[in-house]
Amino acid sequence: MPIRDIDIITDRQSAAMQKEVKGFAAKLVRPAGIELDLAAAPEAIFAKNSPLWGVFAAYRKLDLHLPGIDEKLGGMGQIDPHARVLMAQSLGHADMGLAISLMVSDNAFGHIALLGDKALLKAVGDYCADSTSCSLIGSLPASFGVLPLTYEATKGPAPALTARPKGKQLEISGQLPRVFNANIASHLITDILVEPPDLPPWHGLAAIPLEIKGVTRGNPQAKTGQRSLNQASLSFENARIPAAFVQNLANPGFYESVERLTAERAQFIVSAYNGAALCAWEEALAYSKKRVQGGTPIFNHKNIRFQLFDMFKKIEASRSFAQRIASYNAVNPKSPSYPHAAGAKCLATETAVDVASQAIQIFGGYGLTKEFPLEKIFRDARVGMIEHGINEELALKAMEGA
Amino acid sequence: MGYLDLDTVLCRRLCKLQQTAREFGMQVVRPAGIKLDKFTDPKDTLAPGSPLWAVFKGFRELGLHKAMIPKAFGGTLGDYPSLATPLINEQMGYADGGLSISLLVSTMPFAFAVLSPHKEVRNWAREYVEDKSASMIGCWAITEPDHGTDWVMGTSSAGCDPCTAPGLTAVKKGDEYIINGWKSAWVSNGTIATHAVLHVGLDSSRGVHGSGIALCPLHLPGISRGAPLNKIGQRPLNQGEIIFDEVKMPAKYMLLAVPGFFGANLFGHTFLGLANSSMGVTFASQAQASFDEALFFAKNNTLNGTSLVQRPDIKIRLFRMFAKVEAARLLARKVSDHFFGLLSPPLVGAATKRQITFWALGKALNAYFTAFDRYEKVRQISKNITHPDESTGMMDWGKYGVLSKITATETAVEVAGQAMQIFGEKALSPDCVIDKMFRDARSSTIEDGVNDALAIASCEGL
Numbered sequence: 001m002p003i004r005d006i007d008i009i010t011d012r013q014s015a016a017m018q019k020e021v022k023g024f025a026a027k028l029v030r031p032a033g034i035e036l037d038l039a040a041a042p043e044a045i046f047a048k049n050s051p052l053w054g055v056f057a058a059y060r061k062l063d064l065h066l067p068g069i070d071e072k073l074g075g076m077g078q079i080d081p082h083a084r085v086l087m088a089q090s091l092g093h094a095d096m097g098l099a100i101s102l103m104v105s106d107n108a109f110g111h112i113a114l115l116g117d118k119a120l121l122k123a124v125g126d127y128c129a130d131s132t133s134c135s136l137i138g139s140l141p142a143s144f145g146v147l148p149l150t151y152e153a154t155k156g157p158a159p160a161l162t163a164r165p166k167g168k169q170l171e172i173s174g175q176l177p178r179v180f181n182a183n184i185a186s187h188l189i190t191d192i193l194v195e196p197p198d199l200p201p202w203h204g205l206a207a208i209p210l211e212i213k214g215v216t217r218g219n220p221q222a223k224t225g226q227r228s229l230n231q232a233s234l235s236f237e238n239a240r241i242p243a244a245f246v247q248n249l250a251n252p253g254f255y256e257s258v259e260r261l262t263a264e265r266a267q268f269i270v271s272a273y274n275g276a277a278l279c280a281w282e283e284a285l286a287y288s289k290k291r292v293q294g295g296t297p298i299f300n301h302k303n304i305r306f307q308l309f310d311m312f313k314k315i316e317a318s319r320s321f322a323q324r325i326a327s328y329n330a331v332n333p334k335s336p337s338y339p340h341a342a343g344a345k346c347l348a349t350e351t352a353v354d355v356a357s358q359a360i361q362i363f364g365g366y367g368l369t370k371e372f373p374l375e376k377i378f379r380d381a382r383v384g385m386i387e388h389g390i391n392e393e394l395a396l397k398a399m400e401g402a
Numbered sequence: 403m404g405y406l407d408l409d410t411v412l413c414r415r416l417c418k419l420q421q422t423a424r425e426f427g428m429q430v431v432r433p434a435g436i437k438l439d440k441f442t443d444p445k446d447t448l449a450p451g452s453p454l455w456a457v458f459k460g461f462r463e464l465g466l467h468k469a470m471i472p473k474a475f476g477g478t479l480g481d482y483p484s485l486a487t488p489l490i491n492e493q494m495g496y497a498d499g500g501l502s503i504s505l506l507v508s509t510m511p512f513a514f515a516v517l518s519p520h521k522e523v524r525n526w527a528r529e530y531v532e533d534k535s536a537s538m539i540g541c542w543a544i545t546e547p548d549h550g551t552d553w554v555m556g557t558s559s560a561g562c563d564p565c566t567a568p569g570l571t572a573v574k575k576g577d578e579y580i581i582n583g584w585k586s587a588w589v590s591n592g593t594i595a596t597h598a599v600l601h602v603g604l605d606s607s608r609g610v611h612g613s614g615i616a617l618c619p620l621h622l623p624g625i626s627r628g629a630p631l632n633k634i635g636q637r638p639l640n641q642g643e644i645i646f647d648e649v650k651m652p653a654k655y656m657l658l659a660v661p662g663f664f665g666a667n668l669f670g671h672t673f674l675g676l677a678n679s680s681m682g683v684t685f686a687s688q689a690q691a692s693f694d695e696a697l698f699f700a701k702n703n704t705l706n707g708t709s710l711v712q713r714p715d716i717k718i719r720l721f722r723m724f725a726k727v728e729a730a731r732l733l734a735r736k737v738s739d740h741f742f743g744l745l746s747p748p749l750v751g752a753a754t755k756r757q758i759t760f761w762a763l764g765k766a767l768n769a770y771f772t773a774f775d776r777y778e779k780v781r782q783i784s785k786n787i788t789h790p791d792e793s794t795g796m797m798d799w800g801k802y803g804v805l806s807k808i809t810a811t812e813t814a815v816e817v818a819g820q821a822m823q824i825f826g827e828k829a830l831s832p833d834c835v836i837d838k839m840f841r842d843a844r845s846s847t848i849e850d851g852v853n854d855a856l857a858i859a860s861c862e863g864l
């Protein structure tokens with residue numbers, strides 16, 4: 001029985017775009033991810049000759065950074081939500097680390113566009129047009145996961161950064177650990193506690209250009225998985241930004257727009273891990289048809305087929321969950337459902353780990369070596385159960401107020 | 403933190419041995435493993451000043467390598483109760499899964515050597531006991547690039563299929579065997595071993611069952627090695643290919659020259675079960691190490707202002723981890739003790755006597771193997787059995803080793819994974835000990851046989 005592709009994309013243009021992403025991911029992202037994974041030093045990610053730059057440039061040449069950004073600013077506006085899920089899936093299929101790196105940049109500039117300041121809007125326009133130098137890259141703190149910031153603002157720990165008004169400027173201090181794209185980014189989007197001298201402090205969203213004085217980028221972190229994704233700490237010591245680069249998260253109109261971007265981010269994360277799971281499954285299927293043991297390709301042993309089916313079933317369940325949320329979010333962009341987002345994230349990351357692990361068993365010893373792709377997919381997937389919100393903690397948060 | 407030793411029979415000598423192994427494990431093996439794990443090129447783990455050598459030498463300095471060598475050869479088998487070996491393996495597994503396996507397989511050729519009818523080979527055991535500089539290192543060379551699980555299945559009736567026949571063959575010519583073929587990059591200690599328990603194809607028409615076992619010195623002309631393997635876990639464990647090109651091996655090094663025996667449940671599966679039972683002990687203890695790390699972390703860290711260990715959801719997770727670890731540990735120790743108990747009686751009896759007893763024992767075994775092989779052939783002809791080993795019906799101990807290995811390795815993976823979740827973001831750094839433990843555990847469900855394959859092969863013995 002052949003396995004059909006039962007994904008439905010109604011919009012032709014989006015379908016064409018999804019096809020392009022698939023090709024680009026396989027040809028460029030995947031080999032770049034493997035190369036960066038093997039590099040001994042985390043600095044290699046952003047060295048001059050790093051394949052990362054080729055990936056960013058090609059991604060932008062294909063206009064893949066434009067969906068979600070307003071057309072008036074040079075973006076593409078909304079495209080077929082199901083196609084977007086599949087595009088994220090293709091990127092995760094190729095390399096989890098680079099997928100997150102690309103998404104973080106786009107998501108950060110999506111936020112920058114919301115802040116409305118002229119200088120920032122110009123930066124967004126430049127971002128949309130920047131397809132050769134890739135000098136504009138966005139970054140986000142690791143706390144920007146699948147649950148909304150506004151949620152974190154009321155229930156979570158206080159933001160790590162504080163801002164004090166100084167005339168028309170704000171002076172920022174504090175340190176953010178494990179910021180995505182910290183060493184390669186031009187702009188950071190972060191939450192921040194604004195402390196005016198006489199008024200109660202308020203929780204804001206800030207865009208910080210990273211070239212300003214008072215910003216120190218930490219050493220890139222060595223990581224066990226998703227090594228192609230640059231992460232480092234960012235420290236701020238009296239770094240000054242215009243007051244207009246910060247908005248109050250409690251502002252109703254603003255809050256809802258941020259929610260849309262949180263939902264987009266969650267959708268991307270979930271779909272990328274589904275892609276990683278799918279990749280592990282495809283590798284295992286292909287390998288099982290080549291590897292001979294007991295005088296026949298191991299695909300012919302019933303236990304292997306059973307495993308493959310078990311993996312297939314889990315992946316399809318997780319992918320369906322992602323598409324169901326995408327359908328809902330497309331219709332209700334301003335009120336995404338967070339228990340669903342948390343549920344889909346836990347399911348997708350656990351599926352990716354389980355499936356990659358099962359795939360390793362199918363590969364036998366070869367699944368553990370650096371010569372085959374599986375041990376990397378497994379390490380990359382394993383990160384997901386902790387990153388973007390530890391799964392068990394997400395579960396607890398998702399049930400608050402249920 | 404506290405474990406009760408539920409084995410109340412531990413005598414003072416065993417307690418002392420356990421203590422020695424524990425100190426060596428935590429002071430030398432654990433830190434060495436952490437360092438070796440970080441080398442990006444596995445070749446560097448073998449450089450002269452590498453901590454790997456301190457582990458090998460320290461183990462021998464303390465005499466821990468003698469545990470599987472009979473007393474008559476200077477070892478401590480038969481001197482200590484049978485629990486001695488499991489107790490040492492527990493401590494090594496707790497310290498570092500990969501290095502534990504390295505130390506374990508290192509003894510194998512020398513433990514087997516005592517059964518050789520040839521004095522020269524038997525003497526290896528004594529030389530090994532006395533070798534404090536680690537100039538003698540053993541390996542168990544069975545897996546081939548084209549035959550991995552085939553060997554596991556070979557311990558069941560499926561292994562009589564000619565398509566599973568080893569690619570590495572030994573052909574007798576006069577006083578020598580001519581050996582050609584490859585052992586895969588998975589052979590533990592493959593690039594550093596001086597001696598191998600080498601499984602060779604003797605009669606390819608009988609598949610894996612047509613194989614024999616040689617105790618082969620690896621300096622013989624025509625033997626070469628591959629580069630050390632680069633892998634996700636158990637990185638301190640050296641592994642690499644051994645390639646045989648027209649190697650002339652003196653016939654005296656062939657320990658089991660009777661084809662048709664390896665596959666029979668009695669021997670092949672018990673042999674695998676024995677190795678599996680030690681895997682079980684090592685990885686049940688490795689699971690315990692992960693649990694201890696998680697418990698320590700939970701007691702000493704807070705999340706969003708709440709102490710982790712105070713949260714009921716975390717308490718449940720910790721207690722269930724504890725339950726799994728203890729179940730696996732007790733099972734593994736019991737099975738391994740049983741195996742060494744089975745091995746010991748004939749050896750213990752002979753232990754105080756001279757080596758000549760082992761010569762007789764080796765002879766007797768080979769005579770028994772030959773007789774069994776002939777009996778099987780006659781039985782097949784008389785009953786017109788086309789599938790040679792359709793029924794073996796022997797008492798199968800091997801399945802208990804497999805049971806222990808599957809339980810322990812799966813516990814190790816699960817518990818290390820749960821421990822990672824308790825560590826949270828800290829677990830994502832390669833400097834975090836739990837990341838290493840998780841990767842080490844992950845390899846163990848394939849090591850010494852893919853768990854599912856072991857289950858398939860062992861089901862026959864139920």
Ligand SMILES: Cc1cc2nc3c(=O)[nH]c(=O)nc-3n(C[C@H](O)[C@H](O)[C@H](O)COP(=O)(O)OP(=O)(O)OC[C@H]3O[C@@H](n4cnc5c(N)ncnc54)[C@H](O)[C@@H]3O)c2cc1C
Pocket residue numbers: 291293294298301303304361362363364365366368507541542543544545546547549550551552554555588589590591636845846848849850851852854855858
């Ligand atoms: C850390 C480590 C240490 C090791 N140490 C040693 C050592 O010291 N010496 C040594 O010789 N080897 C060693 N090995 C090798 C190990 O024994 C093999 O990797 C293992 O037996 C699996 O073989 P394979 O890797 O070739 O997988 P394959 O045999 O290719 O198996 C692939 C998959 O197919 C399935 N399969 C294969 N055949 C069948 C069948 N007939 N029926 C049903 N399913 C089947 C398996 O279950 C598995 O899922 C080690 C391996 C590891 C990971």
